[in-house]
Amino acid sequence: MEEHLINNVLLGLLMMTGFAIVRMRSLLAVTMLTSIYSLLSASLFVVLDAVDVALTEAAIGAGISTILMLATVALTTDEEKAPRHKPLLPLFVVVATGAALIYGTLDMPHYGDPMAPIHLHVAPTYLHVTPEEIGVPNVVTSVLASFRGYDTLGEVTVIFTAGAGVLALLGYRTRRRNSQNPEIRKMVVLRVITKLFFPLILLFALYVQFHGDYGPGGGFQAGVIFATGFILYALAYGLGNVQRIIPYRxxxxxxxxxxxxxIGVGIESMLLGGKFLEYRILADDPVTGQHLGIMLIELGVGITVAAVILIIYYGFVSRQHQEPPEDT
Amino acid sequence: MGAAVHILSWICLLGGACFLLVGAIGVLRLPDFYTRLHAVSVSDTMGAGLVLAGLMLQGGLSMVTVKLVLIFYFMIFTGPTATHALAEAALQAKLKPVVDDREP
Amino acid sequence: MYIVVSIVILIAIAAGLLRAFLGPTLYDRVLAVNMVGTLTVLIVAVLGFMTERPEFLDIALVYVLISFVSTIAVLRVYAHRNTEAAGGTTGPGDK
Amino acid sequence: MHDVMHGVLGLYNYWIVIILMMTGFYTVIARPNLVKKIIGLFIFQTSVFILFISMAKIEGGTAPIISEGARIYSNPLVKALASTPIRYPTS
Known part of the structure; x- marks a missing residue:
C-alpha cells in the first residue's frame, strides 16, 4: 500500500516535469529538467523492483546524457526559436493517438496482478532454473548474460558501432599543448575533492563490475561509472591531463x-566442443563454467562501454575547446 | 537490538525529516539565489546526515551500515563542494543578491 | 514509520521541482537539480529499508557520485560560456 | 463505486505512461529544434520502460535477486528486456 502511494506520487511528478520540458524555451533549462526527469524515473524504477534498470538509468540518464547534451548545447545555440504557427495538427494527432491508446488499456490486466499472462510463461522458468543451472543470485544478469547472450552480443556490437560512428563524424583534434584554463586553476576545492574521489570512483566501478552477479550491476553500468570517473578528472584538471592517463589510441x-x-569467449566454447557462447563447457563443473563465462563477457561489455563513452566525450570536448582560440 | 537504539534511530529519522522539510520550504520561499543556496545546504547536510544516521542505527553492524557510511562520506564531501562551485559560478556571472535598501 | 520519512522526502522533491520550473536564473535550476539528486539518494535508501532489501544501497551510492559529477559538468560548461560571452577573454595560461 | 476506484488505481500507471508517451511524441513532431526533438525521444523512451516495468510488477513481490526470506519475485525477463534498450540513447 505504501509503495502504491510513492509510485503514484512519483508518476504525477514525472508528468509535471514532462509538461514543463515541452513548454520551456531555454535549452539549458530544459537540459536541467531532463536531468531531474531522469532522477525521478530512476527512483520510480526502484519502487517497481527494477533495480538493474534503475542503476543503468541513473548512470546514463542523469550522468552521461546530461553531460553530452550540455556539450551539444554549448556547441550550438541556447535558445529555441518560437514556432511560427499554432501546432494544431500535431496536437490533434497526439490527442487522437492518446485516446486510442487509453481505450486500449481498458482491457489490460491490472497493475500488480499476479495472474497476468506475462507472468505465466517464460519468467517462472528463468526464476526456477537460474539457481540450479547458473548459480547466480541476480536473475536479470543470468538472463542477460547467459540465456540471452546472443542479444547482449548484438547490443555490444551496436555500442561499438555507435563509437565508430562518432569517431567518423566528429573525429578528434589533437591539441598542441596542455591548455591550462586559468579559471580551472582557481577551483582549488574542486581539484582537491577530485583527487580524493577519482580512485574511489574507479574502485566502485570495479565493485559494480564484479558484483553484478550478486546484486544490481554488471558490465554496462560499471563501464559508465568508470568513464564518469575520468570525465570528473577531465572537468577538474583539463582534458590534456586525462589524455596522459588514458590516451586516445x-x-x-x-x-x-x-x-x-x-566473441572470443564464444569461439572458445566452440573450440571446446560446445555451441557458440555455451559457457558450461568452459570449466569442469557446469556452474563454474557459467560463472566464468558471465564474468568474462561482462568484462568485455564493460571495457567497450567505457571506451566508447570516453571517445564520445573526447570528441565533443576537443571541439568545444578548439573553437575560441581560432578567432583570437 | 535494544529498544533504546530503536527509539534513537527514529528520533534521528524524524529529526532529519524536519530538516528536509525546512530546506524544502526555504527553497520555495526565500527571495534570491544566495539565500536559497543556504536553504539547500540545510537539507543537504543536517537533513541527509540525520536520515542516514537513523538508517545506520536500524542496520546494525553489517555490510548495510558500511555502505551507508560510504554514502554519508561521499555526501559530506560532494554536497559542500557542489554548493561552493555553484556559488562561485554565480558570483563570477555577477548575479546580484537582493539587498534591503531602506535606511536603518 | 518509514512512510512518514518518504512522504517528507517526496514533498521536498516536489519543492525542488517547483523551483526548477520557476527558477528565474539558471543557477537556481542547477541548485534544484542538485537538491533533487540528494533527495533521490535518500528516498532510494529509505525504500530499501521499507521493502526489507537494504542491499540495494549500491544504487544510492551511484546516485551520489553521478549527481555530483553532473553538477560540476554543468558549472564548467556555464563558466566556459560566461568567458565567451564576456568577449572571449583568455588568460595568459591559454596563450 | 469501489469497483471504479479499483479499476482506476489498477490502470493509473498505464494512463500516466500514455500521457508521457504523447508528451514526448508531441515534442518530436511539433518542435523544429533538434535538441528538443532528442529530449522528446528521451521522454518517449522512458515512458516505454515504465510501461514494461509496471507490467512486470507483482503485488507483494520484490526485485528478482534470489535471496532467503523472499518468496515472490517480479518478472525478471521484462527487466532484462527493458535494460537492454536503455543503453542506446547514448549512441
Whole structure:
C-alpha cells in the first residue's frame, strides 16, 4: 500500500516535469529538467523492483546524457526559436493517438496482478532454473548474460558501432599543448575533492563490475561509472591531463578489445566442443563454467562501454575547446 | 537490538525529516539565489546526515551500515563542494543578491 | 514509520521541482537539480529499508557520485560560456 | 463505486505512461529544434520502460535477486528486456 502511494506520487511528478520540458524555451533549462526527469524515473524504477534498470538509468540518464547534451548545447545555440504557427495538427494527432491508446488499456490486466499472462510463461522458468543451472543470485544478469547472450552480443556490437560512428563524424583534434584554463586553476576545492574521489570512483566501478552477479550491476553500468570517473578528472584538471592517463589510441584499442573478448569467449566454447557462447563447457563443473563465462563477457561489455563513452566525450570536448582560440 | 537504539534511530529519522522539510520550504520561499543556496545546504547536510544516521542505527553492524557510511562520506564531501562551485559560478556571472535598501 | 520519512522526502522533491520550473536564473535550476539528486539518494535508501532489501544501497551510492559529477559538468560548461560571452577573454595560461 | 476506484488505481500507471508517451511524441513532431526533438525521444523512451516495468510488477513481490526470506519475485525477463534498450540513447 505504501509503495502504491510513492509510485503514484512519483508518476504525477514525472508528468509535471514532462509538461514543463515541452513548454520551456531555454535549452539549458530544459537540459536541467531532463536531468531531474531522469532522477525521478530512476527512483520510480526502484519502487517497481527494477533495480538493474534503475542503476543503468541513473548512470546514463542523469550522468552521461546530461553531460553530452550540455556539450551539444554549448556547441550550438541556447535558445529555441518560437514556432511560427499554432501546432494544431500535431496536437490533434497526439490527442487522437492518446485516446486510442487509453481505450486500449481498458482491457489490460491490472497493475500488480499476479495472474497476468506475462507472468505465466517464460519468467517462472528463468526464476526456477537460474539457481540450479547458473548459480547466480541476480536473475536479470543470468538472463542477460547467459540465456540471452546472443542479444547482449548484438547490443555490444551496436555500442561499438555507435563509437565508430562518432569517431567518423566528429573525429578528434589533437591539441598542441596542455591548455591550462586559468579559471580551472582557481577551483582549488574542486581539484582537491577530485583527487580524493577519482580512485574511489574507479574502485566502485570495479565493485559494480564484479558484483553484478550478486546484486544490481554488471558490465554496462560499471563501464559508465568508470568513464564518469575520468570525465570528473577531465572537468577538474583539463582534458590534456586525462589524455596522459588514458590516451586516445588506447581507447580505440579498448573499444575493439571488449568486443573481441566477448566473441572470443564464444569461439572458445566452440573450440571446446560446445555451441557458440555455451559457457558450461568452459570449466569442469557446469556452474563454474557459467560463472566464468558471465564474468568474462561482462568484462568485455564493460571495457567497450567505457571506451566508447570516453571517445564520445573526447570528441565533443576537443571541439568545444578548439573553437575560441581560432578567432583570437 | 535494544529498544533504546530503536527509539534513537527514529528520533534521528524524524529529526532529519524536519530538516528536509525546512530546506524544502526555504527553497520555495526565500527571495534570491544566495539565500536559497543556504536553504539547500540545510537539507543537504543536517537533513541527509540525520536520515542516514537513523538508517545506520536500524542496520546494525553489517555490510548495510558500511555502505551507508560510504554514502554519508561521499555526501559530506560532494554536497559542500557542489554548493561552493555553484556559488562561485554565480558570483563570477555577477548575479546580484537582493539587498534591503531602506535606511536603518 | 518509514512512510512518514518518504512522504517528507517526496514533498521536498516536489519543492525542488517547483523551483526548477520557476527558477528565474539558471543557477537556481542547477541548485534544484542538485537538491533533487540528494533527495533521490535518500528516498532510494529509505525504500530499501521499507521493502526489507537494504542491499540495494549500491544504487544510492551511484546516485551520489553521478549527481555530483553532473553538477560540476554543468558549472564548467556555464563558466566556459560566461568567458565567451564576456568577449572571449583568455588568460595568459591559454596563450 | 469501489469497483471504479479499483479499476482506476489498477490502470493509473498505464494512463500516466500514455500521457508521457504523447508528451514526448508531441515534442518530436511539433518542435523544429533538434535538441528538443532528442529530449522528446528521451521522454518517449522512458515512458516505454515504465510501461514494461509496471507490467512486470507483482503485488507483494520484490526485485528478482534470489535471496532467503523472499518468496515472490517480479518478472525478471521484462527487466532484462527493458535494460537492454536503455543503453542506446547514448549512441
Amino acid at each position: 588506447t581507447l580505440r584499442i579498448m573499444m575493439v578489445a571488449g568486443v573481441l573478448i566477448y
